[in-house]
Amino acid sequence: MSAGQHIEYSGASSARGPLLVIEGVEGVGWDEVGEIHLDSGEVRHGIVLDVHRDWAVVEVFEGTAGLRLDEVRISFSGGPLRIPVGESWLGRVCNGRGEPLDGGPPIFGRERREVSGRPINPAFRETPRDAILTGVCAIDGLATLVRGQKLPIFSVGGLPHLELAAQVAAQSRVAEDEPFAVVFAAVGITHADASDVRDILEQRATIGDIVLFVNTVEDPLVERIATPRIALTVAEYLAFDRGRHVLVVIADVTSYCEAVREVAAARGEVPSRRGYPGYLYSDLASLYERAGRVRGRPGSLTQLPVVTMPAGDITHPVPDLTGYITEGQLVLSQELDAQGIYPPFDALGSLSRLMRLGAGPGRTRDDHLEIAAQLYALVARARQVADLADVVGADALGPSEHRLLEFAEAFRRDFLSQGKVEAHSLDDTLQRAWRVASQLPRRELSMVSTATLDAYYRRREEDGDAPSGPAG
């Protein structure tokens, strides 16, 4: 991140929020990075947001607190923000600007790349395929994560989304013989959360196939805008130059968007919905669309961003715009969390749009898509029955409806629910799925073919397919 040695300018003419105006500059380009030296010897970093004849507006990553206009000495790097790329990032823990926090040496690489990245040429994109197995039953079984996909976790403050994201980052794997890596970008999280994440990821860190970037709430707000881009630049190199399957976790995108909003406001831009700038969609796309696969290159870049919905509002601009760009969503539910279910996965709101490309015959297991569709359908019916029971009372329900309520309970306790350090193999996950589905009489599993039922359906003894009236 260090700037090359160029002319140094002394003194800023004004400061507002994180922005400084420097006058008398020459040859400074838009989006160029500058290094700011203060009298105390402190070094801060900034980026050019606007350049007009001989003055430049610079956004200071570390913020402008404690900075006097007359002490500013700034030199520009001659180009947009670049970082070294290489496999030397693996196993490292860094701050949001990519500087080591683990006491190790600075990170070098053979090549430096612009963090804004280059869009993948759509003509060379390859459709995502094959799964990343997370060891989390709800995700692997019902909303399989596909290599090259972007699948966000939609959550609300207070729910264990960070634990879930870290668990996925810690447990995820691809086939034995394929190189894998995780890049975890913690954006705007608390110190306590940051240390929890580091604990959860510790084992993976010792193996050395993870990079962790930590930008905490007290780190400068504008640094948050750079953190995901730095993480993605590192990940892109590992994926497309080194042929690894890379999972990038960004938590929390809402903090990132708030930083974008704050900077936009400081620049005096016309706000759009809820004060967010009108280009928030394009800005988010410039992160999310860096997921994918490229024809002729073996690796893939998959994203699992975490989006906390302010006040649980899915129409809030951040989840809404995210939903328009990403390929599905994993929704966490307060109701399940209150019942002590972890992960509190809301099956009806969740969807992996690319699941058919990553699961099923030739990909995971032949029965996978069928049993997943069946569970979704049963959960939807159970929800209707539960709603009905709220109105008419459980006593008024018929036997098949009672069975559905029992199924829903088993689904929560024996399928969704698992420990925070518990990883299930895919066979294990599907076995759990069949076990809960098999609590219902065979004829209720109408979405599964006869052959699949013959192979996997196991009716428990005590269920006894007693002749009851025609189903619901």
Add this chain to the structure above:
Amino acid sequence: MGVTAGTVVRVNGPVVDVAGMDSVAMLELVEVGEARLPGEIIALERGTATVQVYEYTGGLRPGEPVEASGGPLMAELGPGLVGGVFDGMLRRLAGAPEFLEVGARPATLDRSLRWRFVPVVVEGEDLEAGAVLGSVPETPTVEHRALVPPRIAGRLEWIAPEGEYTVEEPIARVAGRELTLLQRWPVRRPRPVRARLHAGAPLVTGQRVLDLLYPLARGSTAAVPGGFGTGKTVLLQQIAKWCDADVIVYVGCGERGNELADVLQELSELEDARTGRRLLDRTVLVANTSNMPVLAREASIYTGVTVAEYFRDQGHETVVIADSTSRWAEALREVASRTGQLPAEEGYPPGLASALAAFYERAGRVRTLAGAEASVSVLGAVSPPGGDMVEPVAAHTRRFVRAVWSLDRDLAYARHHPAVSWRDSFCRDADALAGWHSLHGDWNWGERRVRALSLLAEADRIEAIAQLIGAGSLPDVERIVLLSGRLLREAVLQQSALSANDAHCEPSKQAALLDMVLALHDCFRRLLDQGVPATRIEETDLAEATRVRDEAGPGDVEAVEAVRGRLLATLGGLL
């Protein structure tokens, strides 16, 4: 055509101010900086031009040179478009690197390819603007016709003999002007036609809910509003694959890259049911994904429709599919806010409504300059924020289009696909098309449609009551409406995009399926009249009616009629 040069004075993201631009025009194309980034002049004030740049401007400095091109943003037109993938400025993406570089500019058409040209005119003829000079077999399905460009007319002084030519080699000389296969046209200006014509034949989409209930005439316009996850893109892709047009221009405007990869792959694998050729052989793909430069996204809508007009002028029936117009409107807003325009509704510029109107107005059924009848139909997706249907893009679009196919979140959640709502959709071509159908042998078309719509409305009304008092408490005559409504939804309106038999449906099978459901409904009523209770009708196994759409081939009317006969016989047995 003198080239003016100026100097960058200010860079604010994609908006750049340039001094020293005295004799330039609004919307003139310029090249900015040492990297020669393409841009357009969007404001002029006493020698200072404001330019919107189509690429990332990182590193661009005050003092860098700017060169004006002498004309507005042009599309390069000629053989080589069909089957290709282009960015929003119509630059060929197959010729660009895997990760798009700034300023790298492959042209639209490959200069090295040679095309077989067969002339159809003889030297000495007087040719009008738009006349056909000859043909080029561009793909196995699309015959490209080389035209005299608009505004050029006169004696054909020379025509090239049949042979193979690159797009830059001369093929004719008309009134002293040398013509090549390659032509240019300013994308923001509609190409001229001889006359606009009234709606004629329908555009058959192969999607039952559209063709039966909310049909579109060739040359008409439709909007597809829907929140995320309601299946907009799947529906538009289905239309791109199966509608009966000659040339499809699919504009992926600010949408997902993975989706475009999927479309591209499917189009190159799937066969056109009518020609047996690859669907890609009739498709032009304009791909400006959400992470590609936002201003090229704004241009992509216009380049797409210009390409469609160009094929229309050759006499082809064309369809432009723009996914999504909301992303285009957001690009307008982004530029407006950077240039400090006063915002109107929700930050959009005041010109949003007129820009939308002008875009959809480029659709139409026309008599071309060459005298042929041809059309451009325009279908636009609308992605309203938070599913809010009164936001400006959705609200204004409704005013200017002939049909709205509104996608409903509840239907999508219930896995009813395509989730086209029969409450919020409309279609203004229905009467004209009913006339067309009755002239072409289907007298019942209009009546069938009206019966289906009223059955759906009636079933909805009764369903609302049933949710309060329970279906069991309804009178028999209402219970069979519920039953028929469900049959109509499941056996006719739902359609599986993944099924080989059901992904598209020919008009004859569409009509047969709907006739079957209406006949069953009539039969239910007769049975009630003759004293059969509704419960017995409800208990009858009618699953075959729902299965036949998937089990019978896309045009297998006999299979549908056989099912209809069997079910009516079974029901007759209840007496």
